[in-house]
Amino acid sequence: MIPYPALHASHGGIWIADAEGTRPVGRGEAIRVAADTPVILLNAPLIGQRLGYAELSGLDLLELYAFLHPARFAVPTPAGLARAVDLSAPERDEDVAAFLREATAALLAVPEGDWAEREGAWSAVQSLTRLRWPWAPVIGPRLAKPRTDERWLFSRLPEWEEDAPRPAPRTVSLQPGEAEERLAKLTGGGAEERPGQRAYAAAATAAFEPRVMRDAPNLVLAEAGTGIGKTLGYLAPASLWSERAGGAVWISTFTKALQRQLAQETTRLYPDPVLRRERVVTRKGRENYLCLLNLEDALQGGFAGRAAVLAHLVARWAAYSADGDMVGGDLPGWLPTLFRRNGPAALTDRRGECVYAGCPHYRKCFIERAARASAQADIVIANHALVMVNAARGREVATRPTRYVFDEGHHLFDAADSMFGVALTGSETIELRRWILGPEAGGRGRRRGLQARLSDVASYDDAGAQAISDAVHAAHGLAADGWLGRLAEGQPFGPVEHLLAAVRGLTYARAEQPGDAGYGLETELAEPTPALIEAAAPAAAALDALVRPLTALGRRLEAVLAEAPDWLDTAARARVEGAIASIGWRAETVAAWLALLARIGGPADGDFVDWLAVDRVEGREYDIGLHRRWLDPTRPFAEIVLKPAHGALVTSATLTGGGDWSVAEARTGAPHLARAPARFEATSPFDYPNRAEVLVVTDVKRGDAGALANAYARLIVAAGGGTLGLFTAIRRLRAVHGRIADRLAREGLALHAQHVDPIDTGTLVDIFRDDPAASLLGTDALRDGVDVPGDSLRMVVMEGVPWPKPTVLHAARKLAGGGTAYDDRIVRARLAQAFGRLIRRADDRGAFVMLSAAMPSRLLTAFPPGVAIVRVTLDEAVARVAERLSTQARIGHEAPAPLETP
Structure with a gap:
């Protein structure tokens, strides 16, 4: 008992x-x-x-x-x-x-x-x-x-082994029809014939052809609707090329869910789990591993x-x-x-403090094991961010891939935007300070500063020791613990904190509006005040005093490698190489900060968008600083990732975002290459007109939280659960959840919510998938990264048109990208992605509900051709949802409602 x-x-x-x-x-x-x-x-x-x-x-x-x-x-x-x-x-x-x-x-x-x-x-x-x-x-x-x-953990874990360097991939060509033959083997005998999948595999083969011109990869842009079978379609030519060329194909995704799905699909390539572990490796950033x-x-x-x-x-x-x-x-x-x-x-390496071979667990390290396994693998399943980081500053230069597959390719623009952006903020500078100085004022933990990590390898002569000493001295000019409180009290300490105080003052002066909701503030970096200009010069001097010794230290360590002292064995060499990469990353970051500061009081650079920001949540400040993004982030992406490659396939179900191929090319970097990309398009085989409909509800008043909550509750009850509710604002999500959770519980319908339930997003999706009577509310992450086939997801409800947030960055890109047409392209892409959550396999059925009377007709082309799109009242929508989703036998036998003319 x-x-x-x-x-x-x-x-x-x-x-x-x-x-x-x-x-x-x-x-x-x-x-x-x-x-x-x-x-x-x-x-x-x-x-x-x-x-x-x-x-x-x-x-x-x-x-x-x-x-x-x-x-x-x-x-x-x-x-x-x-x-x-x-x-x-x-x-x-x-x-x-x-x-x-x-x-x-x-x-x-x-x-x-x-x-x-x-x-x-x-x-x-x-x-x-x-x-x-x-x-x-x-x-x-x-x-x-x-x-x-x-056997305790540290003795139980196996050690990885060094392998001989892998030779460069051989130059091979795949013959016509070979990819289709490999695809037939992967799908198995008796599988349903998919002409679209066969054509897709044949088109993807072009990305694996030999390159004919330097800096001009064989780029293939392929839009393949849901249900085509993209994964096996590109795994067929990728696996063939890898076997014959002896090189690795890196398959890059945007979401962890697709990474897991890809790993499962590779069982068709390598049914033997032991062989599969050798030939297929999943790679993520260092911060993901224990x-x-x-x-x-x-x-x-x-x-x-x-x-x-x-x-x-x-x-x-x-x-x-x-x-x-x-x-x-x-x-x-x-x-x-x-x-x-x-x-x-705290259990992962988020601060880049790894000492590599200086660590007693180096030979058992999960990160090092994954890196070495990927160097020998045929298929490496990675993500967009890691691919860009490795290309920009990775240590694995000799094993840099020559062939890529970018699945979820519609996210490449956003991934590049984040990767190649610059942020000179309090949180970023204090992290750099901690990386250099280590714990201060009795701080706990194993974290060690630059002196403790590198003194033995850098002190090969006096120059290395002096560089470390100079860097430590200069780091005291960065923001320190308690900086937010000092800025709020008007008592900044040091040149960088004085800069942040000036940024804060100017942002509040220009961005705060009456009745401000307490969320983040930002203003463009234009017409800076004398206070900001005066604060920029000492901050730039402090950063310059830091970047010089970091650069000198990196060169000193490179000299240590070149001179190869007696104690520098393979493990020690790896440690020094890791230190060089880490120092180089920090030095590049500080150099980018200096370039941003040079903009204050100087001419604007048309390639970049610069702004000031105070990040807040519910009125509480958590970061302050200056930001810089590329106006077109696919430029550095094309330069650093695509041009060195020999071939790349960029694919997605919504690559054109409801627009034309010029949109797909602009958001994947194709215009910056010397050779035009190949294009391929295959529409979804699903019977959307008979399996789904779009309902635009016209009588839910915008801004009325009670009416919005009532609409969600009635629709979810009518559907019997199985609803994914998508919001454009966390505040409204929480308001709706708070009003309807108890009401739905009385109907026996569970309700889960991102940003409300203390559960990670991936687990929330697992819970949602597991219960056909449950519903899930969420924001962007659920709009783009949810794969829930079957009855567990039979209705998608959006609380409004997903217009882009009117930020300084968006305003600049909108001006450069065609004004309203630029906004429309973004919204169509988001609507297409949201609708794509609904029908994931041929027998799925469902309704897509938009709670917005102001839904412009011109945006309705985001939905698949032939899908019924009707404007209805909430009462009519509830009745149609109950009728469509309550009796599966009726699906496919009803005549669809008349299409609205876009």
Whole structure:
């Protein structure tokens, strides 16, 4: 018998279950019981939020599951947990509390059976007992002490091995028809004939032909509608080329969801899991992977309290993880969200402080293992940001890819915009200060400054030591801890803080409006005040005093490599190369800051857009600074990524964004290449006219939160859930959620929300996908990155036309890009992406609802041809949704409503 009660709270009520049964309770009693007695919970932060008791803690079953089954995912809901522990799921909310006790018994029985993750558990519980983890006294007695010493994490992990450098890819040509033959093998015998997919594979082959001119890659732009089968379509020629040329093809995506999907699709290429791990590698940025040195520090006292508990659960996971990826890998996305502190970020290398071969865990490092594996792989699944970072400042020059596939290619413009932008802000400068100086004023943790990290390799002569000393001295001119408070009090310290104070003053003077909502402020960098001009000169001098020693230190380390002293073995050389890359990145950043400061009081540069900003959330300032973006960020993308490549395929279901090919070319960098791209287009095979309709609701008043919430509630009830609600503002999302969550719960319909529920976005989508009666509210991330086929997503509701935010940057690009036509292109692309969430396979059905009477007819070309588009009242929309989505048999037999003429 389980001696603890279980507590469950939802928008439909609160229940407590104990040995005597289940009873409903009020909020006050639930909080009292939870405060006085250890209670069994499922996702304590979520239950605490529903109770209005942020400090709620107890025996969280998700933590127990993560301890017993590290690197195994379970949907963090009663139904998901039931499947994970092989129990029947509770059918009603009031049954959940009793089920939690039953699930507890099932999990506590795991050590008694054939338990695959037994190794390391006993040792971990000893440490967790000292940390007073609530589950430790419960699970501890059930774990038998090993007869022999357990191999602890750092000895259990395998070491990677050095491989001989890979030769450059051979020059090969794929013959006509070969890609189609490989595609037939991948799809398997008896598969449905897809002419569009075959044509797509043939067109994609052109990206793998030999290059005929320097700086002119074979660029193929391919728009393939949902359902064409793009993934296998480009994997066919990519795998053929890789096998014959002996080179790697890098497939780049924008979302982690597509990375996971691609990894699954490669099982068709390499069914043998051992061979697949060798031939297919998923790569992400360094900040995604667990740093073993940071973990060791956390386990040895660097973390305290709940953060220390997280560290031990992560250590359990690391011993069984396939790749050490903490963001989108096999670490359950819900695990870090159970801990309120920012512990996960401290367990990765987010600050670029890696010492490479100087680390005692270097030979076991997840990051280094992934880098070496990708150098020998045939297919590397990466993301747009990593591809651009590696091309701009990566260490892996010898293994730089010559062939790329950019899936989700419509996001290349935004990814390049972020990658090649410059931000001289308080948060950026303080991070640089910490990277150089290390902990100040008694700071904790293993972080070390430049002196501690590099003194042994840089002091090969006096020049290196002097460069470090000069950099440390100059870093004191950067913003320091407490800078925001000093600026608010009018007491800046040092040249950079004085610059930020002038930026803050000018931004408030020009950007703040009466009745301002408390969100971010910005103003263009034009006609600067004397105060800003006067502050810029000392700040530029301070930054110049910093960039000079950093540059000198980088050159000194390059000399160390060239002179190759006796102690510089392969591992030490890797350490020096890593330090050179890291220092070079910082030096380039400071140089870009100096270029931005030169703009103050000087002439504008037509290639860039510059502005000042005060970043705020609900009135609270969190950053201040100057920003610079390329007017056309595809220029550096084409120069740094595309031109050195031999071939690239850029593909998406919405590459033209509802416009023409000139839009696709402009947003992928094609105009900056000497050779024109090849084009390919294949429309979706789905029967959109009979499987979907677009309803434009005309009587929901803009700005009326009550009317908007009522519309969402009625539509979701009519559809029986299965709704993705998309918002253009977090504030309105929260307002709608707060008004309708309880109402939907009374109808038995769960409602989840991004920016409301304390759950990461990926897990929210998993929860949504798992329950056909659930609905999910969210913003841009859900509009572009959700793949939920089947009944779980049968209606998309947008609260308004997704106009671009009127920022300084957008205004400049709008002026250069054709005015209103530029806005229209962006909106059509967003509408096309949102509609694309609705029909993901041939038997899907659904309704797309736009709650905006002001929806311009000219934008309706964003939707597939033939789809019924009608303007209706809310009552009519509710009736049509109920009719369309309640009886599947009617789908395909009704005549569509007349099309509105765009």
